[in-house]
Amino acid sequence: MSLREKKKERTRLKILEAALELIDSHGFQDTTINQIASAIDLSPRTVLRYFPTKEDIIVSWVEEGMTIFLTCLHQRPIDEHAHLSLLACARELLQLYEKQAEFYLTIERVIASSSAISARKHEMSAELAKKVSQVLSERATSTKISLIALELYPAIIFSILRVVIRSWVASDGKRQLMKLFDNAIELISFKV
Incomplete structure (x- = not known):
């Protein structure tokens, strides 16, 4: 894996971990992309680039x-x-x-x-x-x-x-x- 690919994979994992933590505490329906992005200091747009x-x-x-x-x-x-x-x-x-x-x-x-x-x-x-x-x-x-x-x-x-x-x-x-x-x-x- 190149350095760039490793960085992308780390970001992808951070998004998933943040999403799971928020969903676990707030439920799937009440968790938003904005909340997920905010939890890991990313823009919602960046999160949506990884996961539509x-x-x-x-x-x-x-x-x-x-x-x-x-x-x-x-x-x-x-x-x-x-x-x-x-x-x-x-x-x-x-x-x-x-x-x-x-x-x-x-x-x-x-x-x-x-x-x-x-x-x-x-x-x-x-x-x-x-x-x-x-x-x-x-x-x-x-x-x-x-x-x-x-x-x-x-x-x-x-x-x-x-x-x-x-x-x-x-x-x-x-x-x-x-x-x-x-x-x-x-x-x-x-x-x-």
Whole structure:
């Protein structure tokens, strides 16, 4: 990363941290871009250059999670069974959540508190599932996987992730995220 990119990333993180703190204390609806900008001595215009809307501040972290998942999937062995690759990538994503638990608990609470952000996250998840299915179909020549599995496996994994994260947030992070995930996986049988 160049010095300029590092500075931009630091500013982006400052905006997000300020936004999360304000949203946590005032609620999503009552927090404004002006308040966020003021909290970190930036102009509202600068904040809007990084994030065109308040919702974009939150969903930027959903995008980051999507990138982590896809990067992991591309790095998995090409001959690995699809469901094993998806499980490994889900675990990698959840490990990030566990490492930065307070941060992600706050983000997930904000998402749950806003139907607009929840809807955007759901759309983004559906888009990720399509991308994952595409990656799996490209790998299908080296592994035997049915066409239905190409769409079904990502849908199952993302549904499990939604339920597990929702349970984790409901427990205020007291329940272990990876244990919740492993318990959920035990309920599912993937056919090899």
